[in-house]
Amino acid sequence: MPPNLPATLLVLVPLLPLLAGLVTIVFGRRLGPRVHMPAVIGIGAATGAALLLLVAAGGTGGGTHEAPRPAETTVTLWQWATIDRAIDPQPGSPAALPGIAVGSTDSGTRPLSLAVTLRLDPLTATMLLVITSIGLLVAIYSIGYMHDDPDQPRFFALVSMFVFSMAMLVASSSFLLVYVFWEAVGACSYLLIGFWFRRPEAARAAKKAFLVNRVGDFGLAIAVFLLWLTYGTLDFHDVRATDGTILPGILGQTRLADAGGFVGGTVGTLICLCLLLAASGKSAQVPLHVWLPDAMEGPTPASALIHAATMVTAGVYLVARCAPLFVVSPGALAVVSLVGATTALVAALIGTVQTDLKRVLAYSTISQLGYMFASLGTGTLAGFTAAIFHLVTHACFKALLFLGAGSVMHAMGGVIDMRRFGGLRAVMPITAATFFVGSLALAGVPPFAGFFSKDEILAALHARGWPDAHGGVHHDHEPAAGAPAAVRTARLVPSTAAPVVPAAWRSTAPAATPQAVGPLDWLAGAGLYRGLFWMSLITAGLTAFYTFRAVFMTFTGPLRLPPEAAHAHGGHGPDDAHGTHGHGQRGHESHGHASAPNAHGHTAAAVDAAASHESPPVMTRPLVILAGASLVIGWLLFATHGLGGFLAATPSLTAPAVVATRVPPAFHLDLAIQGTLAAAIGIALAAIGHLGRRSDAPSLERFLGPLQTLFARRFFFDEIEHAVVVRPLESLAWFAALVDRVVIDGLVDAVARVPAALGDIVRRxxxxxxxxxSLAGVAGVLAVLLALAWQLWQ
Amino acid sequence: MIAALLPTGTTPLLAAAVASGTVSLWLLLPQAPGSDWLGHRRGALGLVLGVAALAALAWAGRRLGGLGDEAVFQIVSLVAIVGGAATVVTRSPVYSAIWFALALAGVAGVLLVLGAQFLGVATIVVYAGAILVMFLFVLMLAQPSGLAPYDRVSNEPLLAAIAGGVLLALLTTSIGRLSADPPACCTIPSRADAVATAPVGPAAADALAADPLARLGRELFGRHLLAVEAAGLLLLVALVGAIAVVSRGEVAEATRKGAS
Amino acid sequence: MFPALLHDALTVGAVLFVLGLVGILTRRNLIVMFLSAELMLQGISVSLVAWSRYHGDFGGQALVVFVLTVAACEAAVALVFVLQAFSRTGRLDAAAWQSLRDAEVPRRIDRELPATDAAPPVWPQLTPAGVRPRRDETAEPEREHV
Amino acid sequence: MNPTTSATFGLLAPEITLVVAALVAFLGAAFAGLRSGWLVALVGIAAALVLSGGQAVDGVAVSGPLAIDGFSTFVRWLVLLLGGLVALVQAGDVFRSAVIREPQPSAATGEEAGVFLLLLAGLSLAGVADDLVLLFAGLELVSIPTALLLALKRTDAQGQEASLKYFFLSLVASSLFLYGVVCLYGIGGSTHLGAISDRLRTTDPGTVVIGAALVPLAVGLTLAGAAFRLAAFPLHFYAPDVYQGTSPGNAALLSTLPKLAGVVVLLRLVGLAIAPPTAPAAGYAATAALDLLWPATAVLAAVSMTIGNVMALRQNNLRRLLACSSIAHAGYLLVGIAAASAAAHAPNGGTGLAGGTLAAIAGGGATLFYLATYAVATIGVFAALTYIGHRWPEWSAAVPRPPREEAASVADLEGLSGTNPVVAFTIALCLLSLAGIPPLPGFWGKLSLAAAALEVDAGGWGPRRLAFVALAVTLVVNAAIAAAYYLRIIAAMYFRSTTRGVQTDGGIGAGVGMVACLALLGFFTLRPQGLFTAARRAGAVVLRGVPATDTAGHHPGAPSSPAGSSAVAALSPVSPSPSAVP
Known part of the structure; x- marks a missing residue:
């Protein structure tokens, strides 16, 4: 590969979608039926470039036993602004990096340049490939899905702009740029959720998403300020000034090479918590998850792209990118894990009682993102790579599931309530099969993708909960506390070639670095991770349950179609599509066209099954591709341990404290069995409740199905199961949903209401x-004068 | 012991003057009758307190030295203050304007005592001669007879009087602190240095005695020539703008009437 | 040491300034408000001249000339505004202008006031013989709301 | 003392051009039947811009009461730029009046334009003034024409009420400010700013006593005067009423040009107290002034932005809402002033460049930069509102068409993206910039303000730094709150549909102004560096307290004067073109 090629490709990946978006905006109407071409071609070319980049980013990675050398390429596009004086890190703090020339600090005029710099490293390459490839498949799928919508140009322009923003987000090499594109993806998401803005729900959901995300953005802004104050720069990479001195970036290799280069303690924990707040907003973690289920008001392909596969993983990316910052704050890491596991469990519980197919998937997304956060929170190399691994596999199968749901929705004339249709496998075989594959992957059934990644996450949590079980070495006799723990463990790695348990893993141990102890470090004990492990295991079972509940409700049982389905393909005129997509199809009331006589009854028998059919190939092919990927990708990546080794060369993950936690890749049979067992129980429960039943049967009338007599023996079992398992589970889930709706939503609303209430007071x-x-003004001036006089004369 | 409680720069006498002045102002300001228990006694009480405040203020002042100077200054400043207070508290706006003319006379006297002859005369000419007469015209035009209700009540008299009292206390305290000791940080060990470096001050003030009018003119048309030009622009813009506003208002009025 | 004249003149200026401020805060007649504002300027002039004399610098006096000019300009503008306001509302009341306010705040209305300070004169009305006495609504003392 | 010479008038060529244009407008309107007064105004402003382009930026040219330096040149440019934009909007307003036939179409455009030109001249004079007298005259030349324009542009009851309120409150505010000027004069013994600065920084006991006694009054009352012009707490009350009662063009004027005057006053005040690099030491009164100024401005900033933003949340009248937003932005501007005054007296730093002066310059520069970006965005919004003019109400064909209504409430903008995409896009972009959404200029402005606040005492974690971190956090929180109501407008334009027609009778001038603001916003988004550098230089000049000398030297690159050149070189933005480490 020529030396300049990676840089060129790196620029091309965001540039091509940007151009595609601009072309679509400018020429949108004139392109007519080929309005999708710029987006598909642009994102397609970007996907190709991203594939090549993956090869280029490989660097020295791949070796599993020697510590990988960091691989990183940066390319500076232009200087955005230069501020003639940056804050220098406080002398004596770890951020100041003693012994390394930090610019011309003596004159106090070190310039801070805000450059537009892109970077290439394994993490970025992985993310870029996920973004562009899912984007490409979604764009192709949308050709079919959106083909009747009059606003197609806007849609494809937004998708292209989103791919551009997201690519820039993961490729930019400065916290400031990350912040800029963090807002940009939020804006794209806002516009796509509100795409059908004539529906008030969509407009409301868009506003809610934006406002909730602002809370997270606030966290990111504070984090950026704090980083600037602490480190005196915002760049990830090292910058070499003209006089040859190196200004170490926050995640630059100079700093990474120094074991004590990162600020922990209170400030570090505060930075990490702010970053976590930002990540929670974008990745829909408790308590900022409330926007994601509502975001399903957007077009389904957009949901698949943004709210399932890519944008919501920005938080995971951010935490993984900032791994060295987190590792020195074990307390913050523990909070990350806690938030993640809690989110996973709560969202899974809520998912079990949803009747809207897309909402089930939305809660499932929240839950799976919670898994990733739980994994990140372990602070181990295995945890970080497992999270990214799960991110990749989840992007595959969740996009598949969403697109499948979209296919169902497309065929059902916009109806997405699972109680109103059933037995669709007969009419939509490809969708049903691919959806089934996706569900298996999501449920974590071997050998599908989700199984491997979930197993790695469970293993990472298990390793923190039971260090001894993983061959950990106890350091009961700690050396003097003054010695840097990270250095110590790094020295141990080659000699023993065995996994080492950093001291911080035990509850009473000091922080991993010799500096200040963070205020939350007491959280990071093994006991916490044990609890989180069990929570995750339960979540795995719940995941399987709600996934297969949805599968059974949708695709099995007697064939039933809602009356709207007849209209879905009755005609292909734009008005028709507009009617079905554009106007409140979410409602339970029979909608359709007011003018068209509703000749179809509400029962399954009355619906002409022929009226509804499988989606066109342009929609099913992406499903098949994704299904294939969901089938093999987990096995491929796991068997070769390629991804883990590849990612280990990411500069952020070569921090000594991270490298110290390297363990040889292993397949944990016991954990796999536990995970599979949980999934099996979940699937079995779902099958008992829903397999072959009418999906609209209330839970007490389940036994009225046609197979009732044949399974008479199951009567007692069903009842017992219902009383012992289903009822408590349901009430728990309802309770969780209630808490979600009332308390957390209410809390978010209250936060929004406080300024308004204050405003009402001020308005008086x-x-x-x-x-x-004038009296009030003079009184204010007098107050100021008195305060000033008192201050000076006291 | 009261003095110990007060901040540097003020004296019990001054504080009493400010306090009684505040209360007197509150009592004298136009208020609807029967609004409190004082009733018709508030006027008398206010006057008594006001006189007391003036006396205390006069007593709290510094001695000027020569008896003649002292007496003249006391008289003209008394006129200015009484006129000003009466302007504010008189119910009838016409009387208020006339009291204001008296206050202007007092101010002119103070300016004369301070050695600003030109400004003293200019004040009388500009204000009493032009502005005030104009306003009296307007008053006569707008308010042919009697007292309007809004002249007989005032807006939040208590709060405003308190605000005024606080501000006056602050101002007089500041003025009193002008003769306080310098802050601890800045006492120069040797007084000789201080005297040597002392810039303009009372001694320089005597220089004013020589031909003040010419010097003021030189100042105005020397260094401040641009500002004079700017003042000319200000007068121009006020004149043109005022006429334009009036004429446009008439046009609008005509349009409104034509429309209706 | 510190010149007594400066002290006393500044005090006079401060008193005039404060009186003017109180006036503009309390009096509701627009013209009296304006006169009070001028009173504040008088206080400022006195203080400026006092400092000018203390410092032996004519800048302060020059500034007073400009204060006078500004006062004249303000007078012209104020006259126009006051006249226009009067021609629209028929009153010189500052509190009559409340139509611009926050949408949720009610209009502020004063307490009822008798028309004059004294009790309103009520003239005896002689009723012709044989006719039932009738109350004349228009003769009722007008009670103003402001 | 520098006498006023003919050279003084030469330095004032732009202002004189403005005055001549004003006279042309006045006389033409009165005697020659000139109808397009605003055209004269635009030509005059353009000519003034051309003339001011030739002035030296570096160094200080002092003549009479003038100091033409980097700061005053920047202010002058800003005045002319914003004045030109506002004049475009005002010109549009005239066309609108022509359509709705409220006052006579061109009754007094000559007078309006002349008054406006004199306002600009006054503001520019206040910027270049090196003397309290000229500063005062310039500021009054802003206040009185503003009140007159309020009365001229809208003659109905609401317009009268607005002008009346503004005028009387400005009387109070100017008197308070003037007493502050008296105190400054009492301290300084001269009206010359340089002399006042010297006396503030002296250690002579007699003068120090006067300073110690008068500094609180001087600081507090000057701040009050500036707060009225900025529409900052506690003298902000007039803003919503006056904006609501006047035309959008006047609202654009009110929300920008007086704010510039307020910032000039405050920066001059801070600059008075800062020791120049060559001065031996900071005096008691000067440090006291700085120590008093920063908490006062910080508190006013926090209160102003909070009050403005929360008050705007439930407003439906657009101009009222934008007035509340203008209060909030006054608060943001004060953050920079607070940072500048705090950093200028760093407890550990000495004088000159070694101490906190650089951080102070950051505060001053950030304020000026923010003011420029804010003003362009807010003029853009008002230009668009002027351009929209009127909307037809909802009506059915059966009944006669009801009259048009002025587009005044948020609901009047519904569906604008469908009917007028360019207008909707401009409003949206301007509002997003005001909200501080990256990468628009408003974001850079807020970023530089917050950065300036965070640079105060960046060495350690003292109480001052904590206060400023809290201030920066308040700023960020307020930006988040503000997004809510800006978003409401954007949502109304983009997420609602309507059948109401738009009149767009605001005239072509407002349309041109709108597009100009859009172009400027776009330019500053991509290249904020130029404006940023200029603002920073201006801040450096005004806050370094460069001694006023008649020498027009001090070129940054000139090696002739070692001390001066190194000082300036250290201030000028260094860009050693950093390259990435591969």
């Missing part, structure tokens, strides 16, 4: 009376 002052104003 604007009474319109001239002399009131």
């Amino acid at each position: 002052g604007q009474a319109g009376v001239l002399q009131r104003y």
Whole structure:
């Protein structure tokens, strides 16, 4: 590969979708039926470039036993702005990196340049490939899905702009740029959720998503400020000034090479918590997850792209990218894990009682993202790579599931309530089969993709909960606390070639670095991770349950179609599509066209099954491709341990404290069995409740199905199961949903309401009376004067 | 012991003057009758307190030295203050304007005592001669007879009087602190240095005695020539703008009437 | 040491300034408000001249000339505004202008006031013989709301 | 003392051009039947811009009461730029009046334009003034024409009420400010700013006593005067009423040009107290002034932005909402002033460049930069509102068409993206910039303000730094709150549909102004560096307290004067073109 090629490709990956978006905006109407071409071609070419980049980013990675050398390429596009003085890190703090020339600090005029710099490393390459390839498949799928929508140009322009923003987000090499594109993807998401803005739900959901995300963005802004204050720069990479001195970037190799180069303690924990707040907002973690289920008001392909596969993983990316910052704050890491596991469990519980197919998937997304956070929170190399691994596999199968749901929705005339249709495997065989594959992957059934990645996450959690079980070495006799623990463990790695348990893993141990102890470090004990492991295991079972509940409700049982389905393909005129997509099809009321006589009854028998059919090939082919990927990708990546080794060369993951936690890749049979067992129980429960039943049967009337007599023996079992398992589970889930709706939503609303209430108070002052104003003004001035006089003369 | 409680720069006498002045102002300001228990006694009480405040203020002042200077200054400043207070508290706006003319006379006197002859005369000419007469015209035009209700009540008299009292206390305290000791940080060990470096001050003030009018003119048309030009622009813009506003208002009025 | 004249003149200026401020805060007649504002400027002039004399610098006096000019300009503008306001509302009341205010705040209305300070004169009305006495609504003392 | 010479008038060529244009407008309107007064205004502003382009930026040219330096040149440019934009909007407003036939179409455009030109001249004079007298005259030349324009542009009851309220409150505010000027004069013994600065920084006991007694009054009352012009707490009450009662063009004027005056006053005040690099030491009164100024401005900043933003949340009248937003932005501007005054007296730093002066310059520069970006965005919004003009109400064909209504409430913008995409896009972009969404200029502005606040005492974690971190956090929180109501407008434009027609009778001038603001916003988004550098230089000049000398030297690159050149070189943005480490 020529030396300049990676840089060129790196620029091309975001540039091509940007151009595609601009072309679509400018020429949108003139392209007519080929309006999708720029987006598909642009994102397609970007996908090719991303594939090549994956090869280029390989660097020295791949070796499993020697510590990988960091691989990183940066390319600076232009200087955005230069500020003539940056804050220098406080002398004496770890951020100041003693012994390394930090620019011309003596004159106090070290310039801070805000450059637009892109970077290439394994993490970025992986993310870029996921973004562009899922984007490509979604764009192709949308050709079929959106083919009747009059606003196609806007849709494809937004998708292209989103791919551009997301690519820039993962490729930019500065916290400031990350912040800029963090907002940009939020804006794209806002516009796509509100795509059908004539529906008030969509507009409301868009606004909610934006406002909730602002809370997270606030966290990112504070984090950026704190990073700037602490490290004096915002770049990830090292910058070499003209005079040859190196300004170490926050995640640059100079700093990474120094074991004590990162600030822990209170400030470090605060930075990490702010970053976590940002990540929680974008990745829909408790308590900022409330926007994601509502975001399903957007077009299904957009949901698949943004709210399942890519944008919501930005938080995971951010935490993984900032791994060295987190590793020195075990307390913050513990909070990450805690938030993640809690989110996973709560969202899974809520998912079990949803009747809207897309909402089931939305809660499932929240839950799976929670898994990733739980894994990140372990702070081990295995945890970080497992999270990214799960991110990749989840992007595959969740996009598949969403697109499948979209296919169902497309065929059902916009109806997505699972109680209103059933037995669709007969009419939509390809969708049913691919959806089934996706569900197996999501449920974690071997050998599908989700199984491997979930297994790695469970293993990572298990390793933190039971260090001894993983061949950990106890350091009961710790050396003097002054010695840097990270260095110590790094020295141990080659000699023993055995996994080492950093001291911080035990609850009473000091922090991993010799500096200040963070305020939350007491959290990071083995006991916490044990609890989180069990939570995750339960979540795995719940995941399988709600996934297969949805599968059984949708695709098995007697064939039933909603009346709207007849209209879905009755005609292909734009008005028709507009009617079905554009106007409140989410409602339970029979909608359809007001003018068209509703000749179809509401029962399955009355619906002409022929009216509904499988989606066109342009929609099913992406499903098949994704299904194939979901089948093999987990096995491929796991068997070769390729991804883990590849990612280990990411500079962020070569921090000594991270490298110290390297363990040889292994397949944990016991964990695999536990995970599979949980999934099997979940599937079995779902099958008992829903397999072959009418999906609209209330839970008490389940036994009215046609197979009732044949399974008479199951009567007692069903009842017992219902009383012992289903009822408690349901009430728990309802309770979780209630808490979600009332408390957390209410809390978010309350946060929004406080300023408004304050505003109402302040507005009282604007009474319109001239002399009131002057009196109030003079009183204010007097207060200032008195305060000043008191301050000076006291 | 009261003095110990007060901040540097003020004296019990001054504080009493400010306090009684505040209360007197509150009592004298136009208020609807029967609004409190004082009733018709508030006017008398206010006057008594006001006189007391003036006396205390006069007593709290510094001695100027020569008896003649002292007496003249006391009289003209008394006129200014009484006129000003009466302007504010008189119910009838016409009387208020006339009291204001008296206050202007007092101010002119103070300016004369301070050695600003030109400004003293200019004040009388500009204000009493032009502005005030104009306003009296307007008053006569707008308010042919009697007292309007809004002249007989005032807006939040208590709060405004308190605000005024606080501000006056602050101002007089500041003025009193002008003769305080310098802050601890800045006492120069040797007084000789201080005297040597002392810039303009009371001694320089005597220089004013020589031909003040010419010097003021030189100042105005020397260094401040640009500002004079700017003042000319200000007068121009006020004149043109005022006429334009009036004429446009008439046009609008005509349009409104034509429309209706 | 510190010149007594400066002290006393500054005090006079401060008193005038404060009186003017109180006036503009309390009096509702637009013209009296304006006069009070001028009173504040008088206080400022006195203080400026006092400092000018203390420092032996004519800048302060020059500034007073400009204060006078500004006062004249303000007078012209104020006259126009006051006249226009009067021609629209028929009153010189500052509190009459309340139509611009926050949408949620009610209009502020004063307490009822008798028309004059004294009790309103009520003239005896002689009723012709044989006719039932009738109350004349228009003769009722007008009670103003402001 | 520098006498006023003919050279003084030469330095004032742009202002004189403005005045001549104003006279042309006045006389033409009165005697020659000139109808397009605003055209004269635009030509005059353009000519003034051309003339000011030739002025030296570096160094200080002092003549009479003038100091033409980097700061005053920047202010002058900003005045002319913003003045030109506002004039475009005002010109559009005239066309609108022509359509709705409220006052006579061109009754007094000559007078309006002339008054406006004199306002600009006054503001520019206040920027170049090196003397309290000229500063005061310039500021009054802003206040009185503003009140007159309020009365001229809208003659109905609401317009009258707005102008009346503004005028009387400005009387109070100017008197308070003037007493502050008296105190400054009392301290300084001269109206010359340089002399006042010297006396503030002296250690002579007699003068120090006067300073110690008068500094609180001087600081507090000057701040009050500036707060009125900025529409900052506690003198912000007039803003919502006055904006609501006047035309959008006047609202654009009110929300920008007086704010510039307020910032000029405050920066001059801070600059008075800062020792120049060559001065021996900071005096008691100067440090006291700085120590008093920063907490006061910080508190006013926090309160202003919070009050403005929360008050805007439930407003439906657009101009009222934008007035509340203008209050909030006054608060943001004060953050920079607070940072500048705090950093200028760093407890550990000495004087000159070694101490906190650089951080102070960061604060001043950030304020000026933010002001420029804010003003362009807010003029853009008002230009668009002027351009929209009127909307037809909902009506059915059966009944006669009801009259048009002025587009005044948020609901009046519904569906604008469908009917007028360019207008909707401009409003949206301007509002997003005001909200501080990256990468728009408003974001850079907020970033530089927050950065300036965070640079105060960056060495350690003292109480001052904690206060400023809290201030920066308040700023960020407020930006988040503000997004809610800006978003409401954007949502109304993009997420609602309507059948109401748009009149767009605001005239072509407002349309041109709108597009100009859009172009400027786009330019500053991509290349904020130029404006940033200029603002920073201006901040450096005004806050370094460069001694006023008649020598027009001090070129940054000139090696002739070692001390001066090194100082300036250290201030000028260094860009050693960093390259990435492969």
